[in-house]
Amino acid sequence: MSPAGAHPRPRQEFFGAIGRKGAALAAVAALLLVLAFTAAIAAVMMLSRDRKSDDGATAELVSLLSESERVSMALLGAFGTVDGAARMIEVRDLWTKAADRITDICVARARRALTAPDQLCDRLTDWRRLIDRDLLPAAPLAAADRDRVTTNLLQFVAFLGKYEDDFNNQAAGVLQEAEVQRSMLITLVAGTGGAMASSFVLFYVVAGAAAANRRRWLAAERSEKAAIDTRQQLLEAIEALPLGFGLYGPDGRMIMFNRHLAALNPTSYTPDIIGLHYEQILDRLMARRPEGDRQQVHARLLARFREQCPGTVQAMPDGRYFDSYEVHTPNGYVASCRVDVTALKQREVQLEASEARYRQVVDSMIDAVFTSGSRGLTYLSNAAVSVLGLPAEQIVGLMPDEMFDADDMPRLHDCLRALRREPGAVQTLKMRTGGKLVRGRWLELRFTASGPADANGYYPLIGVMRDIDAQVQMEQAQRDDMMKLRSIVESSGALIALVDRRQRVVLANRTFLDAAGKSLVEVVGRRYEEVVDCGDGEALAAWLAGEQREAFAFDQVLSAGGGARRVVRVAASHVYDDDGHVNYSLLLGVDETERRSAEVRAHDAARLATLGEMATGIAHEINQPLTVVQFAADAIAADLEDNLHRDDAEGYAEAALRHITRVRNQAQRAAAIVRRLQGFARKGDDVAHAFDIAEAITGAADLVAEQMRLARINVALDLAAGLPQVHGLVNRLQQVVINMMINARDAIHEDRAKSPGPVRQDRIELRAFHDTDTDRVVVEIGDSGPGIPAHVLPRLFESFFTTKPKGKGTGLGLSISSEIMNEMKGTIAAENRPQGGALFRLSFPRADRELSVAA
Known part of the structure; x- marks a missing residue:
């Protein structure tokens, strides 16, 4: 919409000055002048073109006449020579070119004013047909044909010459008349050009004024368009604002509002409120509010509109919130803005709730x-x-x-x-x-x-x-406790080392360091097997890795300074974290070198005591081969005294060889007895190893076989084939088996003494087998004696406990046997057999499941 009272446009001023009729007449006059000048120029150009056309036609006729004459001369020359046939080919070629010239003249007659009228073209065509009929065929011409062709060609040449003269005379008259017309046209063109020049001067003056007015009109039109575009852009910008916007005039009446303001209250902001006063619009808005605060809110909003008071946040009945404010412009207009702050208000409420929760958390x-x-x-x-x-x-x-x-x-x-x-x-x-x-x-x-x-x-x-x-x-108390604990650990005579789950030493006391011959710096952080030589320590490594959770015990031999060797009994246990994973492993060692030495001496004493008890049987067993040797030697000596070697040399040699063989066999038997005895009596090197338990039991039975035979006791061996090996010392296991067999023999003797009667044949049975249920090797030693009294069974393996008469028993045999079994990680148990007699059961772990640590 344009503003009221606008000035007339420049175009209207232009037409008011020269008039619409004057402008139309000027345009018609200019058009007629242009047409007249154009016609004059066209006439002059047409005269020049016709003149050039006539000159061209004349030249074409002259050329045709010349070529026809050459044809005639060539024809006459061909008829008068011997090689006429060859010359006729040249004649035909010349005539063909001349005939083509006739065709060019007649075809182009439509675009030429004076050249080759229809009468000429018809005559030329007739002549060409006549000459072509006689001249062009390749067959030789007869004399009559030659005359006819020559006559026709000469007549054609004469016709062209006559027509050329007539055409030149006619063209001269036409040219004279054309010169007169040309002079008149030049005069007309000059007058028309002058008129056009005057008209152009007048038109230039008028057009200059019109152009200036047009420029002013265009500038005004651009200004008006820019104002319209600016107003449209302003309206679009107001529509694009993310808020409700309304504009009131200086008189307080609504001029315009955008769609956002209408969307805030569709029932109140409708197109019909344009021109209404703010108070009227406010009355519409208040109609939706409760009557209780209607007057108060009405007065407050009206005062804010008039006085440009600060904006306030209004709560709508539908739960929305709006920030409303009015801005007065310098020209007296009032811009009313309404911003939907519902999301902001909700965010504010959420922030307040979050802050309250934060304070609650902080305070808690x-x-x-x-x-x-x-x-x-x-x-x-x-x-x-x-x-x-x-x-x-x-x-x-x-x-x-x-x-x-x-x-x-x-x-x-x-x-x-x-x-x-x-x-x-x-x-x-x-x-x-x-x-x-x-x-x-x-x-x-x-x-x-x-x-x-x-x-x-x-x-x-x-x-x-x-x-x-x-x-x-508490930390201070813990440090104090740690100091106390450290003092206890350091002052303890035990060897203490703590390793982590990577098997690296993290703690070691002074006793351990002294026994290992290393400093704390050399020990901490290194793997346990790098600190001490563990020998075959695969089972220990597996235990340290946590594969076994139960406590573990093993013997460790350490080499201290000066080459001294110390035997340490190590008890190891895991330390677990709260999740049940191995955190550390504690190794507590006790130096048992002295105790083991005393134990070895006790074992040696027990072994010697056993040897003493075995002496009679062994002496008797060795005496038998010596008796045989004696008998053999006596027989050889008797043969020598009887001179048998002289009287019957061959018989003597056979008898001597027989006696010597008996001597050798009995000597070997005695040597075997001595070897078994030496093996049993020899001190061990305290290094346990895997061995064949069946072979060890057989050796032990052989050592007491003679005693059992003298005591009229049969020894039965039932040793399963392919028994797994066990781990320990061979002679100590044999000592246990011999002790069991000697105890069985003594019990049988006492039972015989208590119950005299017919001589009976008693038995001792040795049985060895692999118990697959427990995966252990079991040795059972049973006898046919009286058995073990019930009150004796609980104390059977106590040290110095014996049921033998005074002076016949020390009470150490079974106690030492129990210790030997413990050293081999085995067990020993005793019971009475249902059929009578005692039964001792020895149980050993397999060697491949037993831990052996040696230095």
Whole structure:
């Protein structure tokens, strides 16, 4: 819509000055002048063209006449020569070119005014047909034909010559008349050009004025279009605003409003409110409000409209919120804005709820949350009472030196300097309270920068304070306990080493270091098997890796300084974390070198005692081969005395060989007895190894076989084939088996003495087999004696306990046998057989499942 009272357009001023009729007549005159000038120019050009056409026609006729004459001369020459046939070919070619010239003249007659009228073309065509009929055929011409062709061709040449003369005469008259017309046309063109020049001057003056007016009109039109575009852009911008916008005039009446304002209240902001006063529009809006506050709200909004009061947030009945305000322009207009702030209000409510929850969480923390700046503490949560001993309002505003012990302030300053170097890092330190707070309470401070530094380089801080006084006291108590425990560990005579789950030593006491001959630096961090030589330690490594959870015991031989060897009995157990995973492994060793030496001496004594008991049987067993040797020697000596070697040399040789063979066999038998005896009596090297248990049992039975035979006791062996090997010392196992067999023999003798009667044949049975249920090797030694009294069974393996008469038993045999079985990780048990007699059961682990650690 254009503004009222606009000025006339420049186009209207132009037509008012010259008039529409004048402009039309000027245009017609200019058009007629242009047409006249154009016609004159065209006439002159046509005259020039006709003249050029006539000149061309004349030249064409002259050329045709010349070519026809050459044809005639060539024809006459052909008829008068001997090679006439060859010359006729040249004649035909010349005539063909001349005939083509006739065709060109006649075809082009339509575009030429004076050249080749229809009469000429018809005559030329007839002549060509006549001459072509006689001249062009290739057959030789007869004499009559030659005359006819020559006559026709000469007549054609004469016709062309006559027509050329007539055409030239006619063209001369036409040219004279054309010169007159040309002079008149030139005069006409000159007059027309003058008129056109005058008209153009007049038109230039008029067109100049019109052009100036047009420029002014176009500028005004562009200005008006720019104003319309600007107004449209303004309207589009107002429509694009994300708020409701209404514009009121200086008189307070609505001029315009955008769609967002209409969307806020579709029933009130309709097109018909344009022109209404703000109070009228306000009455519409108030009709939707409750009557209770209608007048109050009406007065408040009207005062805000008139006085440009600050905007307020209004709550709508449908739950929406709007920020409303009016802005007065310098020209008296009022811009009314309505912004939907529902989302912002909801966000504000959420933030308030979140802040309330945050404060609730902060107040529920056992740690005191704080913020501070360059002027001291700025905020402190409610946990201040429990952490610092005072309410928060009494502490806020204090500086650090008023809260902490002076001796701890350097640590705080170090953390603040570190924070300046790396503002995003979290600083942690422990400090004691002091100043205006209760002195001596330990606190843990964790804080970081909450914003950029101020002008003085101080960062605002946010963090927490935690009361760790009880924790510090407990840590001190733990350190004291650790010192006590360390003293106990160091002063203990046991060897103590602690290894982690990677089997690396983390702790070792002085006793362990002395026994290993290494310093603490050489031990800590190294694997256990690198510190001490474990020999075949696969089972130990598996146990340290946590594959077995039960406690473990093994013997360790250590080489101390000077080459001395110490035997250590190591008891190992795992230390588990809360999840049941192995955290550490504790190895506790006891030096048993002296005890083992005494034990070995006791074993040797027991072995010697056994040998003493076996002496009679062994002497008898050795005496038998010696008797045979004696008999053989006596027989050889008798043969020599009888001179048998002279009288019957051959018979003597056979008898001597027989006697010598008996001597050799009996000597070998005696040597075998001695070897078995030496093997049993020999001291071991205390290095356990895997051995064949069946072979060991057989050797033990052989040692007491003679005694059993003299005692009229049969020994039966039932040894399963392919028994697994066991781990230990062979001679000690044999000592256990021999002790069992001797005890069985003594029990049988006592039972015979108590029950005299016919001689009976008793038995001792040795049985060995592999128990697949327990995967152990079992040896059973049973006898046909009286059995074991019930009251004796519980004390059977006690040291110095014996049921034999005084002077016949030491009470150490079964006790030592029990110790030997323990050393071999075996067990020994005794019971009575249902059929009578005692049964001892020995059980051994397989050698491939037994741990052996040797240095």
